[in-house]
Amino acid sequence: xxxxxxxxxxxxxxxxxxxxxxxxxxxxxxxxxxxxxxxxxxxxxxxxxxxxxxxxxxxxxxxxxxxxxxxxxxxxxxxxxxxxxxxxxxxxxxxxxxxxxxxxxxxxxxxxxxxxxxxx
Amino acid sequence: xxxxxxxxxxxxxxxxxxxxxxxxxxxxxxxxxxxxxxxxxxxxxxxxxxxxxxxxxxxxxxxxxxxxxxxxxxxxxxxxxxxxxxxxxxxxxxxxxxxxxxxxxxxxx
Numbered sequence: 039x040x041x042x043x044x045x046x047x048x049x050x051x052x053x054x055x056x057x058x059x060x061x062x063x064x065x066x067x068x069x070x071x072x073x074x075x076x077x078x079x080x081x082x083x084x085x086x087x088x089x090x091x092x093x094x095x096x097x098x099x100x101x102x103x104x105x106x107x108x109x110x111x112x113x114x115x116x117x118x119x120x121x122x123x124x125x126x127x128x129x130x131x132x133x134x135x136x137x138x139x140x141x142x143x144x145x146x147x148x149x150x151x152x153x154x155x156x157x158x
Numbered sequence: 159x160x161x162x163x164x165x166x167x168x169x170x171x172x173x174x175x176x177x178x179x180x181x182x183x184x185x186x187x188x189x190x191x192x193x194x195x196x197x198x199x200x201x202x203x204x205x206x207x208x209x210x211x212x213x214x215x216x217x218x219x220x221x222x223x224x225x226x227x228x229x230x231x232x233x234x235x236x237x238x239x240x241x242x243x244x245x246x247x248x249x250x251x252x253x254x255x256x257x258x259x260x261x262x263x264x265x266x267x
Contacts, residue, residue, distance in 0.1 A: 073256070083193070083201065083244050085256040097254050133200055143246060143256050144191030144206040151200055 040147040047152030060117040060134030068112035071137030076130035088142035162259035169265040180245030188247040190228035
């Protein structure tokens with residue numbers, strides 16, 4: 039069955055960086071769109087970024103564009119998010135999620151999330 | 159980016175039928191996905207496309223749409239259906255983004 043395991047979250051200060059990882063198993067990783075979605079404490083879901091299986095299509099929410107970089111290593115079945123110049127408002131649980139082979143959404147499977155806290 | 163609007167809270171008596179709505183211009187061109195999230199857990203996709211359910215989702219969950227509105231219907235709500243429900247779709251503004259509704263808290267009485 040599909041399994042997604044996020045890691046790399048933690049407590050950082052504003053302006054610092056973090057790199058999140060998502061280890062995937064149970065499906066042909068390279069065939070599928072993958073996304074990062076976040077949820078601030080007590081708030082709703084916010085899409086952050088997606089990347090196609092072929093790496094040819096990448097998109098970001100306006101709130102993170104220019105600061106976050108999504109990438110994937112299909113040989114390692116892994117998805118990444120490099121987060122630079124973090125802001126207090128980036129504090130959230132970050133989920134990785136699968137799309138389909140031709141569309142980033144709907145989000146079929148989700149990991150359990152990793153918490154990123156940005157505070158001085 | 160376009161927006162999706164949901165009622166913040168809805169309640170239903172045990173065993174009755176409830177419909178949760180999601181409104182937005184992007185729904186004129188894209189189907190909605192619906193997600194259930196219970197406290198402390200990751201979201202789970204319950205309905206997508208015209209009216210499709212992933213494997214393992216009970217058939218009391220169904221979806222429909224009309225013009226700029228998508229509907230999630232739970233027929234015979236159970237206590238375990240109490241959760242937050244979110245809709246999402248592609249953004250129709252041309253930026254190829256993805257958007258979520260603000261979520262609906264469903265209470266089963």
